[in-house]
Amino acid sequence: MHTAIQLIELGAIILALGLLGAVAVRFSISAIPLYLVAGLAFGAGGILPLGASEEFVAIGAEVGVILLLFTLGLEYTANELVGTLRTSAPAGLADLVMNAAPGVLAALLLGWGPVAAVAMGGITYVTSSGITAKVMADLGWLGNRETPAVLSILVFEDLAMAAYLPILTAVLAGASLLAGATTLGIAAATIAVILYIALKHGRLVEKFVQSPTDEVLLLKVLGLTMLVAGIAQQLQVSAAVGAFLVGIALSGPLAHTARDLLAPLRDLFAAVFFVFFGLHTDPADLPPVLGIAALLAVAGVLTKLGTGYVSAKRAGVGSTGRLRAGAALVPRGEFNIVIAGLAVSAGVNPKLGPLAAAYVLMLAIAGPLLARTAEPLARTMRARKKRKAGEPAPASDVPEAERIGDERVSDPT
Amino acid sequence: MDVERTSLPGIGLKHEFTTARGRQLGVVSHRSGRRDLVVYDKDDPDTCVVSVALTGDEANGLAELLETDRVVERLNELHRQVEGLVTEQIPLATGSPFVGRPLAATQARTRTGASIVAVVRGGQVLASPRPDFVFEAADVVVVVGTGDGTAGVAAILSGG
Numbered sequence: 363m364h365t366a367i368q369l370i371e372l373g374a375i376i377l378a379l380g381l382l383g384a385v386a387v388r389f390s391i392s393a394i395p396l397y398l399v400a401g402l403a404f405g406a407g408g409i410l411p412l413g414a415s416e417e418f419v420a421i422g423a424e425v426g427v428i429l430l431l432f433t434l435g436l437e438y439t440a441n442e443l444v445g446t447l448r449t450s451a452p453a454g455l456a457d458l459v460m461n462a463a464p465g466v467l468a469a470l471l472l473g474w475g476p477v478a479a480v481a482m483g484g485i486t487y488v489t490s491s492g493i494t495a496k497v498m499a500d501l502g503w504l505g506n507r508e509t510p511a512v513l514s515i516l517v518f519e520d521l522a523m524a525a526y527l528p529i530l531t532a533v534l535a536g537a538s539l540l541a542g543a544t545t546l547g548i549a550a551a552t553i554a555v556i557l558y559i560a561l562k563h564g565r566l567v568e569k570f571v572q573s574p575t576d577e578v579l580l581l582k583v584l585g586l587t588m589l590v591a592g593i594a595q596q597l598q599v600s601a602a603v604g605a606f607l608v609g610i611a612l613s614g615p616l617a618h619t620a621r622d623l624l625a626p627l628r629d630l631f632a633a634v635f636f637v638f639f640g641l642h643t644d645p646a647d648l649p650p651v652l653g654i655a656a657l658l659a660v661a662g663v664l665t666k667l668g669t670g671y672v673s674a675k676r677a678g679v680g681s682t683g684r685l686r687a688g689a690a691l692v693p694r695g696e697f698n699i700v701i702a703g704l705a706v707s708a709g710v711n712p713k714l715g716p717l718a719a720a721y722v723l724m725l726a727i728a729g730p731l732l733a734r735t736a737e738p739l740a741r742t743m744r745a746r747k748k749r750k751a752g753e754p755a756p757a758s759d760v761p762e763a764e765r766i767g768d769e770r771v772s773d774p775t
Numbered sequence: 776m777d778v779e780r781t782s783l784p785g786i787g788l789k790h791e792f793t794t795a796r797g798r799q800l801g802v803v804s805h806r807s808g809r810r811d812l813v814v815y816d817k818d819d820p821d822t823c824v825v826s827v828a829l830t831g832d833e834a835n836g837l838a839e840l841l842e843t844d845r846v847v848e849r850l851n852e853l854h855r856q857v858e859g860l861v862t863e864q865i866p867l868a869t870g871s872p873f874v875g876r877p878l879a880a881t882q883a884r885t886r887t888g889a890s891i892v893a894v895v896r897g898g899q900v901l902a903s904p905r906p907d908f909v910f911e912a913a914d915v916v917v918v919v920g921t922g923d924g925t926a927g928v929a930a931i932l933s934g935g
Binding site: 680 | 781782783784785786789791801803806807811813815819820821822823825826
């Protein structure tokens with residue numbers, strides 16, 4: 363009887379997510395905010411509280427985080443990571459300082475203490491690489507000159523996460539200075555070992571994972587990822603980081619196949635993760651933090667615009683591209699919730715969860731919209747500047763196709 | 776032509792170049808095999824105004840189209856340059872002694888002065904075949920040379 367109710371609840375949740383996903387696709391927005399809202403509705407104090415499937419959802423959420431980080435690691439090769447560190451460390455550091463600052467300041471001003479400040483810094487810092495990559499592909503920005511700079515920032519942030527999550531785990535565990543230092547040492551050593559294997563002996567890993575059929579490959583990759591994630595968790599390095607590093611160790615055609623195989627699983631469990639976070643947030647807690655969340659969101663938009671400006675300028679890109687780079691970086695999403703989830707389960711200030719949820723809801727929706735308005739905005743700004751300089755505004759209302767056609771007309775042959 | 780190559784972490788590679796007329800073109804190569812053909816804005820070289828997503832097959836098709844046209848162009852150019860030059864398309868008969876043998880075995884250029892510049896096989900143009908290129912039945916051999924020269928090649932191909 364109990365199983366039947368669990369099945370019904372799970373089915374209802376997943377079906378609801380599917381319907382919300384369809385809405386997200388229809389309006390081409392990220393589904394993450396909708397999943398969070400679904401979690402809020404089904405959770406404690408929501409309109410339709412569910413309880414029986416809690417245990418499954420909790421484990422599913424953990425798996426979701428592991429798979430999110432693993433597929434993120436798959437996106438990059440170890441060489442790309444090292445290359446990015448070499449070329450874009452200054453822009454990456456500027457991004458870190460500018461964007462973590464509002465969260466840290468807010469936590470300290472609210473009197474939540476230094477532990478919450480570490481978590482809040484992470485929440486305001488990370489851009490959602492998933493949403494950003496999708497926005498750039500949707501808007502046809504991949505060929506633009508500022509795109510490599512934006513992608514480097516994303517890579518740098520993901521690397522920063524690999525260092526940050528163990529620190530956060532240690533701080534949240536309330537570790538003493540010595541115990542904390544030991545944990546950090548273990549974390550650094552683990553990361554170094556896995557990166558070394560990935561860089562120098564990537565072939566060995568690939569040889570081990572190589573499989574005759576997709577089925578075998580799926581089981582091997584999933585098993586290896588969860589195993590390493592579990593061991594990393596045991597060593598206090600955080601399961602997510604372990605999974606991320608396994609993803610980096612795999613590269614080449616194998617990584618491509620693995621990504622295709624695991625993508626559906628990741629989509630399912632990541633959705634469960636967002637719901638889980640929403641389940642644990644009481645909607646009644648949202649209104650009191652909305653003001654702070656809105657302020658942080660405005661700050662978050664401005665600081666990411668600053669990051670985009672700086673990094674695109676470093677790449678020698680003009681003003682339109684700088685604005686585009688900033689706008690592309692605004693969306694926050696999965697990792698901000700991952701960080702908040704860690705902090706909430708460690709029992710930091712109870713307002714942190716709702717605050718993070720509201721913050722991500724705002725920026726996951728506002729980010730892609732802002733990106734869409736970036737180009738028209740830049741065009742208007744350029745036109746105004748030209749008009750001030752006494753020149754006529756450019757005929758930007760001429761359709762692009764015609765402008766390309768001009769060339770054929772003026773062809774002298 | 777200078778092609779600039781940029782790595783796009785997590786996506787793939789981007790190649791771009793500037794045409795003689797000053798337009799900028801590029802190709803974004805995704806790891807999945809997808810190719811984006813991008814055209815940059817005339818006034819703002821940072822911005823691509825057109826981005827066309829191509830599947831691997833479509834990209835190959837486009838590359839072939841560009842290549843084929845260039846072969847025809849090269850032929851026309853040869854015609855214009857040298858008065859009295861003829862292009863002949865010679866179908867290789869099933870009974871030809873060169874079916875299954877390499878191009879070098881015909882010694883066409885040494886014996887006639889005419890060159891085999893392309894072979895059309897199954898509707899596809901195989902440009903500039905190398906000496907080790909092996910003929911198949913029903914190939915159409917494209918020969919450029921003087922009238923006598925191309926006739927000589929036709930004779931060689933049909934019976935040595």
